[in-house]
Each structure stands twice: as C-alpha cells, then as structure tokens.
Amino acid sequence: MSRQLPYLNESPYAAEVLSRARITLTDLDGTLLGLGGSVLIDAKGAPALTTVQAIIEVNRAGLDVVVCTGRNRIQTGEVSRILGWSSFIAELGCIIMYDRRQPAEYLLGQWPDGVLLPDETPHQAMTRYGALRVLTETFPGKIEEHDPWHTDREVTHVLRGSIDCRAAQEALNTLEVPIEIIDNGIVHPPRHTLVDVDEVHVYHLVPKGTSKELAVRTLLERRGLTSEDAIAIGDSATDVEMMNAAALGILVNNALADPRVLAATEELDTIVATHNERGDGWAEFAHAWLAARGF
Ligand SMILES: [Mg+2]
Incomplete structure (x- = not known):
C-alpha cells in the first residue's frame, strides 16, 4: 500500500521548520529543473518563469541554497553560478565545493589513505x-x-x-x-x-561509505550549522537519504509516482510533499519558505 505523505501547506511541523530554516539543500534534475534539464519551463515542459522568479525572490531575501546532485563538478558549478549560488555538492555527495575560489574537497568514505597514485583522481x-x-x-x-x-x-x-x-x-x-x-x-x-x-x-x-547525507552533514558543520537549520528537497531515493541530514524533507509531487521513493520515506516522519511537480513544486516550496521567514 502506498504511503500518504502530508502536504507542505498542511503540516504544522513543516510550518515550524520553514519559519527558522537557514539553508536549503536542493537536488537538480526532476526537482529544480524540469524535463530536459531546463529551469525555464513549467512542470509540463511549457516555457515559464515560475521557478526562476522563485529563485530570484529567495536570492533577494538572502536565503541560502546549495545544490546537491549526482551531476559532475563542472556541470554543477555552472548551474550554481548561473543561479547565483556559491557552494555545491556534486557526484552524489563525493565532491563538496564551499566556494568557487577554493579547490574541490573529495569525500571518499571508507577508502584508506594511500589508495590514490600521485595526481590520480x-x-x-x-x-x-x-x-x-x-x-x-x-x-x-x-x-x-x-x-x-x-x-x-x-x-x-x-x-x-x-x-x-x-x-x-x-x-x-x-x-x-x-x-x-x-x-x-x-x-x-x-x-x-x-x-x-x-x-x-x-x-x-x-x-563505499559516501552519501549525499554525509556530504550535507559535512557542509553544515563547516558552516557552523546543524541539521535543525536545514531543509532538503528532491525527487529520488538518494534525496530521501539526504533528508536524514535536514529537519524537514520535501518531495516534489512527481517523486510520489515512484514506489521506491515512497518506500524510502517509511523511516522518516519529517517528510512532506508539494502539490506541484518539478520546478513548479520547487517554487511552491520557495514561496512557503519566504512567507514563513517573513519576506
Ligand atoms: Mg533528481
């Protein structure tokens, strides 16, 4: 039987976290970006500014957003730069960039020291x-x-x-x-x-031993924050894992069609869903966060 998640706008718990959260970790594909990887479309794929306008309002309010994705460092860096964000997590939690001007940090889980040859990735x-x-x-x-x-x-x-x-x-x-x-x-x-x-x-x-969750915890600690300050939004099972490192997890509505994603939420009672899909769902979240923070 599929699990019924509460909706973002109907959850008193979500409202409480939104009112104090200082940072959001966001997946890209299927979450912030729509079909074909565009941010300039609605959930159905028609040209639209809904998501971009929400991003502008979040940036204007000075709220912190960090992309956390399976994409590589170059792709994630370019997307983050275009959207006006400086830190990001790439390659499923194995690369953290705190700032574009600093070198990338690799998280290698259980790999012992000495595994890499000189200059080898x-x-x-x-x-x-x-x-x-x-x-x-x-x-x-x-x-x-x-x-x-x-x-x-x-x-x-x-x-x-x-x-x-x-x-x-x-x-x-x-x-x-x-x-x-x-x-x-x-x-x-x-x-x-x-x-x-x-x-x-x-x-x-x-x-082995790497994850989006671990990378998020590492980044939060470096920023002097804890999971209590964080929201995570995504659409896949690896995103649900990342939601373990946040006070509130949000699934965009298209995620609910995947039984594996719903099964992954079973152990967490801190996850809610948006009514809208993909970038429209992201915009729904952003407006809720802005309103709860008093912007
Ligand atoms: Mg995704």
Missing part, C-alpha cells in the same frame, strides 16, 4: 582497481558507460544497463578498494550499445 583509481572490468566481464553486453554523462567525473562512475545489483556488488567486493553500486532508476537513452535490454537503469559506482 578517485575516478581514475576506480578504473585502475578494475571496477569497470569486473562488471563488463560479469555482465557482457548488459552494462556500459552512460555516454555522454560519464565524462569529466572525478570520483564516481556513471553507467547504464540492466544487471542484478546484488551480483554486481559481489563482483565489486573482490576488488582491493571498497566500491558500492547504486541503482539510480530507469532512464531512456536515445541510443546505447547494450544487447537484449528492455529496461535501462542508471548505476553509480561510489566509494
């Missing part, structure tokens, strides 16, 4: 330790790099295919460094070279 190390090789050998024709999203990554790998994640994890467990595979849901790539695959999933390879 964690992404390159994963290849050297054989992560891609064991997966393509275990599942020939069923997994490949998620071209063109696999480029310019520094820590995590992004793959696509159709494989048994438990068997994939067992194959990865034979490697010298601890690597976890995450199924990030169904995608519809315009082209691929997979063989006899009906449903294509995106998979991320991350250092």
Whole structure:
C-alpha cells in the first residue's frame, strides 16, 4: 500500500521548520529543473518563469541554497553560478565545493589513505582497481558507460544497463578498494550499445561509505550549522537519504509516482510533499519558505 505523505501547506511541523530554516539543500534534475534539464519551463515542459522568479525572490531575501546532485563538478558549478549560488555538492555527495575560489574537497568514505597514485583522481583509481572490468566481464553486453554523462567525473562512475545489483556488488567486493553500486532508476537513452535490454537503469559506482547525507552533514558543520537549520528537497531515493541530514524533507509531487521513493520515506516522519511537480513544486516550496521567514 502506498504511503500518504502530508502536504507542505498542511503540516504544522513543516510550518515550524520553514519559519527558522537557514539553508536549503536542493537536488537538480526532476526537482529544480524540469524535463530536459531546463529551469525555464513549467512542470509540463511549457516555457515559464515560475521557478526562476522563485529563485530570484529567495536570492533577494538572502536565503541560502546549495545544490546537491549526482551531476559532475563542472556541470554543477555552472548551474550554481548561473543561479547565483556559491557552494555545491556534486557526484552524489563525493565532491563538496564551499566556494568557487577554493579547490574541490573529495569525500571518499571508507577508502584508506594511500589508495590514490600521485595526481590520480578517485575516478581514475576506480578504473585502475578494475571496477569497470569486473562488471563488463560479469555482465557482457548488459552494462556500459552512460555516454555522454560519464565524462569529466572525478570520483564516481556513471553507467547504464540492466544487471542484478546484488551480483554486481559481489563482483565489486573482490576488488582491493571498497566500491558500492547504486541503482539510480530507469532512464531512456536515445541510443546505447547494450544487447537484449528492455529496461535501462542508471548505476553509480561510489566509494563505499559516501552519501549525499554525509556530504550535507559535512557542509553544515563547516558552516557552523546543524541539521535543525536545514531543509532538503528532491525527487529520488538518494534525496530521501539526504533528508536524514535536514529537519524537514520535501518531495516534489512527481517523486510520489515512484514506489521506491515512497518506500524510502517509511523511516522518516519529517517528510512532506508539494502539490506541484518539478520546478513548479520547487517554487511552491520557495514561496512557503519566504512567507514563513517573513519576506
Ligand atoms: Mg533528481
């Protein structure tokens, strides 16, 4: 049976957190951005300024927003810069940028010191330790790099295919460094070279022990804040995980169509939903936050 989440505008708890929250962590794709990754459209994909206007009002009020996404550092940095925000978390919590002028900080979970060769990125190390090789050998024709999203990554790998994640994890467990595979849901790539695959999933390879949640906690601590000061908004199971590090979690309405996302919310009673989908849902949240903070 699917779970009924309270709506943002009907929850006294949400109202209380909105009135004091100082920072919001936001997912990008499917949350702030609409179909095709645009911010200049409504939830259905028609040109609209709803989300952008909400962003301008939040920026004008001086409220702090930090993007937390699976995208790479270059993409996340460009999007954040265009929207007027300086800190961000990229590659599913493995990269934190506190400020554009400072170097990126890598979070590598359980990887011991000394894993990396001089000048080697964690992404390159994963290849050297054989992560891609064991997966393509275990599942020939069923997994490949998620071209063109696999480029310019520094820590995590992004793959696509159709494989048994438990068997994939067992194959990865034979490697010298601890690597976890995450199924990030169904995608519809315009082209691929997979063989006899009906449903294509995106998979991320991350250092074991990393997460959006841990990255959010790290960033909050660096800012002198706690989870009590924070809101997290998103649309996927990895975003629900990030909501563990915030006083209030918000799912945009399109997230409710995914039973895996709803199942992930079972252990948290601090999550509410917006009435609207994607960027329209983000704007609904932003206006509620602004009103609650007295702007
Ligand atoms: Mg998303």
